[in-house]
Amino acid sequence: MEPTRIVHCDDALVWLRQTPPLEGCSLIASMPDISEFPQxxxxQWKEWFQSTAELVMSKTPDDGVAIFFQSDIKVEGTWVDKAYIVQKAAEKVGLELLWHKIFCRAPAGMITFGRPAYSHMLCFSKNVxxxxxxxxxxxxxxxxEKTWxxxxxxxASLLASKFILKQTNSKTVVHPFCGEGSMMAVANxxxxxxxxxxxxxxxxxRARLLQVAPDGKSFLQEG
Incomplete structure (x- = not known):
């Protein structure tokens, strides 16, 4: 049977609050940073970010995992470590850190401005x-390759998908803040x-239509 894909056009926080713990699932989130919250x-944004991470983890079944893909930011002359905030959320909810990976956004030695040259991927679980x-x-x-x-x-999407497939019992990936659907296309x-x-x-x-190209290494946008 072909894997399924459903995309809800909704506020992710509202959807999560209204949804019971997602049995048979693992969750993946890449939560928005302060640039999307000018108010x-x-x-205030740090408080929102941590509470949102806690909500995502609270909906993760004990035999599933919650994976976060986040890039740090530099704001008002300070460095905001999103991995630290997510780990604080995990401690509060009671999930353990299984692994913490770094994805390079730019070659080593290159100076970047505004956003660091790497992204975090962290994986948490109660029992896995x-x-x-x-x-x-x-x-x-x-x-x-990124679509946006x-x-x-x-x-990054492939690594997360393969881990869920091989090391959990989850059959479904739930992706709040799914953007254009790269994670879901690779999961399928x-x-x-x-x-x-x-x-x-x-x-x-776009998230409903995005597919992996026949080469298995890139994306193919249909429609």
Missing amino acids: YTLP RVDVSKSTPDVIPDLG ERGMGFE FVGLNAVGIERSPKRAE
Whole structure:
């Protein structure tokens, strides 16, 4: 049977609050940073970010995982470490960190401004534990192809999908803030069902159509 994909055009927080714990699923989130909340001060956004991470984790079943893909930001002359905030959320909810990987956004030694040269990917669970014989690299030199600036990238999506497929019992990936659907397209490609939540009607429609190209290494936009 072909894997399924459903994209809800909705506010991800509203959808999550109205949804019971997602049995048989693992969750993946790449939550928006302060640039999308002009009405928030930095402390207000940090509070929103942590509470949203807690909500995502609270909907993750004990035998599933919650994976976060996040890039740090530099704001008002300070460095905002999103991995630290997500780990604070995990401690509060009671999930353990299984792994923490770094994806390079720019070559080593290159100076970047506004956004650091790497992104974090962190994986948490209540009961899943890592099979060390199936370990994967901790530092990945390239995110892979992205369909838009804030996309996860093909390689990042593939690593997360393969981990869920091989080391959990989850059959479905739930992706709040799914954007243009790169994570869901790759999840379907490896055989997992996918559910996305995206507020933008334009991005939600793209998320319904995005496919992995025949080469298995890039994206193919249909429609």
